[in-house]
Amino acid sequence: MIIVRSPLRITLGGGGTDLPSYARQFGGCCLTAAIDQYVYVAAIRPVLTSMHGLAHITGGGIAGNLVRVLEQAPECEAVIDASSWTWPTLFRVIADGGEVSLAEMRDVFNLGVGMVAVLPPDAVQAARAAATSAGVATWVCGEIRRGSHRVLFAD
Secondary structure, eight states, rough: OOOEEEEEEEEOOOOOOOOHHHHHHHHHHOOEEEEOOOOHHHHHHGGGGGEEEEEEEEEEEEHHHHHHTTTTTTTEEEEEEEEOOOHHHHEEEEEEETTTTTTHHHHHTTTTTEEEEEOOOOGHHHHHHHHHHTTTTTEEEEEEEESSSSSSEEE
């Protein structure tokens, strides 16, 4: 399995909201973040036929989106190595500032993961090379194994 860095366009405050004035009135600050957006077509097309599935990680987090790929193989589970990537700073700010639990962060946010590709082991190298040539960072984030149709985090 490989994972690619997320597109992230999040604005907290600004953007027509009244949060900047709220922050001035009651103290605090507003945070704005933008990270360049990826288009995955060039990274995926060369190896699409070797993939077992793709999960676009949006609302619902990694588990909520990756479990849909497992519907094709209900006797399998995905085990995610949470130490295989570093969260973008914005997610640390949200977790710490909002006192949001790790479980809730994983359930709600993509945590910097934009797309998960499920591949046979012998296709990983070619998929990573295709993504690299398209300018998309990748890393191996876990494995699919026999199990009970779920996504687990190995911490």
